[in-house]
Amino acid sequence: MPDIHVEHLSKSFSGTKVLDDISFTVKDKEFVTLLGPSGCGKTTTLMCIAGFQTPDEGLIACGDDTFVDRGARVDLAAERRNLGIVFQSFAIWPHMTVAQNVAFPLRVRKMSKRAITARVDEVLALVELGQQAGRYPHQLSGGQQQRVALGRAIAYSPAVLLLDEPFSNLDAKLRERARDWLKGLQHTLGLTTVFVTHDQDEALSMSDRILVMNAGRILREGSPEEVYRQPQARFVAEFLGQCNFLTGAVTAGPDGEAVLKTAEFGDGIAVPEHHAGPTGTIAVRPEDIEISQPDAPGSGPAGTVLDASYLGDHYQYRIAVGTVQLSVRSQRPLAQGPVRVRIPPGAATFVE
Amino acid sequence: MTSMIERPPEVTAPAAAEPRARWLPASAGQALVWFAVVALVVGPFFPLVYSSLRSKPIYLPGGTFTLAAYRTLFADPLFWRAVRNTVSFAVGTTVLAVACGTALAVLCGRTNMPGRKMYGRLLIAPILIPPLGLIVGWLAIYGQGGYLTQAVSRNLHLPVWNLSSIPGMSLLGAVITIPIVYLTVQAALAGTDSSPEDAARSAGAGPWRVITRVTLPMLRPAILNCTLLIFALCLEILGIPLFLGTPSNIDFYASYLYRSWSSGATPDPSFVSAGAVLLLMVVSGLLIIRARLSGSEQRFIASSALGGGTYRPLNLGRWRWPSCIALGTFIGVTSVIPLLGLVLMSCVKVLTTLEVPWHLFTAENWHLVATDPTLRRSIIDSLIIAGGGGAATVLLVAVATLIAHRSGFPLRRTLAPALIYPRAVPGVILGIGFFWTYLMFTPGALVRNNLWGELIALCVRNLTLAYVVIYPSLARINAELDRTARSSGAGWWTVARRILLPILRPALLAAFVLMFITLLGDYDPVVFLQKPGTEVLGVTMLQTWQRGIVGPVAALAVVQVAIVAIVLLLGARVLRRLRRA
Numbered sequence: 019m020p021d022i023h024v025e026h027l028s029k030s031f032s033g034t035k036v037l038d039d040i041s042f043t044v045k046d047k048e049f050v051t052l053l054g055p056s057g058c059g060k061t062t063t064l065m066c067i068a069g070f071q072t073p074d075e076g077l078i079a080c081g082d083d084t085f086v087d088r089g090a091r092v093d094l095a096a097e098r099r100n101l102g103i104v105f106q107s108f109a110i111w112p113h114m115t116v117a118q119n120v121a122f123p124l125r126v127r128k129m130s131k132r133a134i135t136a137r138v139d140e141v142l143a144l145v146e147l148g149q150q151a152g153r154y155p156h157q158l159s160g161g162q163q164q165r166v167a168l169g170r171a172i173a174y175s176p177a178v179l180l181l182d183e184p185f186s187n188l189d190a191k192l193r194e195r196a197r198d199w200l201k202g203l204q205h206t207l208g209l210t211t212v213f214v215t216h217d218q219d220e221a222l223s224m225s226d227r228i229l230v231m232n233a234g235r236i237l238r239e240g241s242p243e244e245v246y247r248q249p250q251a252r253f254v255a256e257f258l259g260q261c262n263f264l265t266g267a268v269t270a271g272p273d274g275e276a277v278l279k280t281a282e283f284g285d286g287i288a289v290p291e292h293h294a295g296p297t298g299t300i301a302v303r304p305e306d307i308e309i310s311q312p313d314a315p316g317s318g319p320a321g322t323v324l325d326a327s328y329l330g331d332h333y334q335y336r337i338a339v340g341t342v343q344l345s346v347r348s349q350r351p352l353a354q355g356p357v358r359v360r361i362p363p364g365a366a367t368f369v370e
Numbered sequence: 371m372t373s374m375i376e377r378p379p380e381v382t383a384p385a386a387a388e389p390r391a392r393w394l395p396a397s398a399g400q401a402l403v404w405f406a407v408v409a410l411v412v413g414p415f416f417p418l419v420y421s422s423l424r425s426k427p428i429y430l431p432g433g434t435f436t437l438a439a440y441r442t443l444f445a446d447p448l449f450w451r452a453v454r455n456t457v458s459f460a461v462g463t464t465v466l467a468v469a470c471g472t473a474l475a476v477l478c479g480r481t482n483m484p485g486r487k488m489y490g491r492l493l494i495a496p497i498l499i500p501p502l503g504l505i506v507g508w509l510a511i512y513g514q515g516g517y518l519t520q521a522v523s524r525n526l527h528l529p530v531w532n533l534s535s536i537p538g539m540s541l542l543g544a545v546i547t548i549p550i551v552y553l554t555v556q557a558a559l560a561g562t563d564s565s566p567e568d569a570a571r572s573a574g575a576g577p578w579r580v581i582t583r584v585t586l587p588m589l590r591p592a593i594l595n596c597t598l599l600i601f602a603l604c605l606e607i608l609g610i611p612l613f614l615g616t617p618s619n620i621d622f623y624a625s626y627l628y629r630s631w632s633s634g635a636t637p638d639p640s641f642v643s644a645g646a647v648l649l650l651m652v653v654s655g656l657l658i659i660r661a662r663l664s665g666s667e668q669r670f671i672a673s674s675a676l677g678g679g680t681y682r683p684l685n686l687g688r689w690r691w692p693s694c695i696a697l698g699t700f701i702g703v704t705s706v707i708p709l710l711g712l713v714l715m716s717c718v719k720v721l722t723t724l725e726v727p728w729h730l731f732t733a734e735n736w737h738l739v740a741t742d743p744t745l746r747r748s749i750i751d752s753l754i755i756a757g758g759g760g761a762a763t764v765l766l767v768a769v770a771t772l773i774a775h776r777s778g779f780p781l782r783r784t785l786a787p788a789l790i791y792p793r794a795v796p797g798v799i800l801g802i803g804f805f806w807t808y809l810m811f812t813p814g815a816l817v818r819n820n821l822w823g824e825l826i827a828l829c830v831r832n833l834t835l836a837y838v839v840i841y842p843s844l845a846r847i848n849a850e851l852d853r854t855a856r857s858s859g860a861g862w863w864t865v866a867r868r869i870l871l872p873i874l875r876p877a878l879l880a881a882f883v884l885m886f887i888t889l890l891g892d893y894d895p896v897v898f899l900q901k902p903g904t905e906v907l908g909v910t911m912l913q914t915w916q917r918g919i920v921g922p923v924a925a926l927a928v929v930q931v932a933i934v935a936i937v938l939l940l941g942a943r944v945l946r947r948l949r950r951a
């Protein structure tokens with residue numbers, strides 16, 4: 019399967035910029051996620067790739083095929099792009115059976131009847147719907163409908179698979195199973211996939227690479243781990259899970275690492291990154307903060323547990339340290355009252 | 371299990387082929403449909419305006435541009451009398467219809483009157499009864515020589531009403547237009563919940579005070595909207611003055627145009643075109659105001675529809691049964707008795723109270739309908755127009771609706787107004803427009819003086835109804851359905867043919883039934899087009915009635931009502947089956 023190149027994509031709706039110079043590449047067999055809050059431009063980007071919206075500027079190419087090139091006035095019709103797409107609503111045609119839905123793209127391509135039957139059987143077996151071939155969409159469960167939509171999208175071996183929030187119409191339990199199943203299928207078939215979601219768990223668990231978007235721009239691009247551990251931008255850190263932010267003076271440590279000092283953390287927090295400038299802001303995940311007994315020596319500044327909530331597999335605490343409040347996640351039960359709080363070296367990262 | 375499908379299996383080789391290349395871009399076909407719709411809708415107005423500005427009819431050589439036609443029109447005292455009559459009729463009808471329609475909608479929609487659900491359904495029935503059938507039925511019962519009129523004057527020697535006066539005609543006009551008010555107001559009531567009314571009741575207001583102080587003010591936008599609509603409809607009404615006004619020599623605007631046209635010294639006088647152009651401007655102006663108002667009204671409903679739905683009915687107390695009986699009597703007097711009168715009239719030699727009806731029984735009227743070539747042809751022609759024209763129109767409108775709302779065709783935004791406009795234009799005006807169009811342009815000659823010309827005029831006039839039914843259904847179909855099909859490799863026309871039109875099947879059928887019923891009963895666009903040999907039901911009934919032959923007209927009206935009833939029953943049945951599938 020070919021790579022997708024998106025270069026300098028811009029689009030405005032009645033004066034509002036929804037895409038602001040977006041560029042990225044999706045490599046062969048890669049699973050790339052566009053992640054962001056609603057209105058960030060992720061769906062618009064996907065619709066530009068699919069051919070349902072035309073960017074004001076920019077270029078989209080898939081291998082040797084140019085989909086859109088505003089400079090060269092190229093805009094290939096959606097039906098000529100050879101893409102598979104799964105929408106949030108699944109968009110299964112209600113007047114056709116499961117088999118007819120899957121066969122439609124093959125019939126449009128004028129395949130022989132026998133080839134169509136063989137391919138439909140194969141695809142339905144793949145999406146585990148062989149028994150439901152003759153059923154109509156309203157007779158199917160949500161999960162089955164989603165698999166019909168997916169089977170239909172991959173029936174003619176499209177160049178690229180586009181997924182527009184395909185899990186948001188499923189209930190929570192089913193969503194997790196569908197996620198694993200889809201990831202397995204994508205991996206087995208080696209489908210180049212662009213996935214749009216606002217759900218961080220989906221993005222982290224499925225993607226090879228995540229592009230975090232906000233207000234029409236890509237803020238961070240990287241593997242799930244990179245994006246989570248080194249969000250670089252404050253928005254990214256907040257959007258992907260919870261985060262504490264501390265701002266203070268930055269000095270150079272003895273081993274070349276940066277040390278951030280605040281009024282509360284007078285001993286400094288070691289951040290193993292290079293940082294220019296006299297001040298900076300760090301992000302610390304709640305689960306990375308260590309808590310110990312108030313009498314434990316050398317374990318950071320003293321704090322007070324303000325409140326606790328029990329969430330099954332962990333506790334969530336709000337701890338006041340001087341004038342700041344930290345959100346901390348821990349397995350240990352703690353009573354309200356004094357504690358010591360420590361941010362270990364490497365737990366924090368600088369953000370802008 | 372997934373391992374057996376290592377990509378790509380052999381069968382995928384042909385699947386990788388490009389989607390079928392098209393020899394014509396989709397937009398060429400879209401342009402063709404666009405052009406057909408716009409030409410049919412807008413086309414007739416150019417010859418109409420042109421002919422009103424010429425000194426001689428178009429078919430005569432020579433002639434110059436002049437305003438003489440307008441001067442002739444304004445100099446005619448009969449024209450001004452017709453204008454005065456029309457305005458008094460329109461005011462009377464509108465006031466009556468809006469007052470009664472609103473009262474009925476509130477009674478059936480907001481109170482605990484017994485039988486309100488059944489009455490709600492019966493009240494909109496006059497929309498489905500062919501209008502001429504109702505008019506003839508009213509004449510048979512309440513007209514000068516009508517059955518009840520005779521009973522009151524000759525047998526009881528009481529003073530009697532005059533249906534052929536302007537108040538009398540307004541009464542019938544109101545009966546015909548009440549369903550429009552009822553439907554509009556009822557929709558507004560259904561779209562708003564009763565919490566403001568409940569709040570007023572908690573504050574201690576009785577039912578009467580709640581209705582006058584809360585419910586009615588809430589309905590003001592809807593009432594204003596249908597007031598304008600009915601006033602505009604009254605200006606163009608033709609059947610009532612022709613049937614009812616003739617005995618007392620009262621002409622309305624449309625009947626004045628019709629009479630001047632058919633009995634003028636010069637054939638096809640251009641001052642009739644001038645009159646049509648004037649009426650067109652007035653009605654269009656009224657409807658533009660209404661569109662502005664109803665736009666803001668829809669915003670009002672949409673915002674409150676979120677809480678809509680449930681309501682607690684107002685208790686009428688001891689007025690429950692009296693109001694129920696009054697409403698039943700109203701329906702009986704306005705619809706049921708006239709329809710029975712129609713059937714009676716079609717079976718007797720003469721309708722009189724001096725003799726019991728079964729002594730006057732005759733099959734002569736029905737025999738005439740079955741044997742007279744003109745009467746028979748008019749039934750068959752009307753069925754051809756209603757069936758064939760209806761089906762063709764629904765298809766054209768369906769494709770045009772898809773282009774208007776689901777395509778990238780550059781001129782798509784002009785299609786929706788073009789689809790709505792014809793119904794806003796008075797039928798007689800469209801008829802005159804088509805008359806000149808067929809005369810002026812060479813392709814028009816192909817349909818001049820034959821059934822095709824009448825079919826086109828009737829279908830164009832009513833295509834709005836098909837649009838009004840199809841568009842809301844299309845709007846409910848998620849656009850992701852067509853986008854997925856496009857991504858699968860289907861072009862626009864394939865998506866229309868294989869995805870959207872099949873999903874729209876129930877709406878298409880409903881649109882066809884509505885078109886069929888309307889085409890069967892409509893006549894104003896063709897009164898200027900009908901020639902011997904190309905009769906349709908409505909015009910034949912009109913002309914036969916004017917010759918003083920009433921029995922066969924009643925029989926034709928019964929045939930019309932019967933066909934409508936059968937089509938409605940069949941349509942409802944098929945629709946139910948389609949919806950279940």
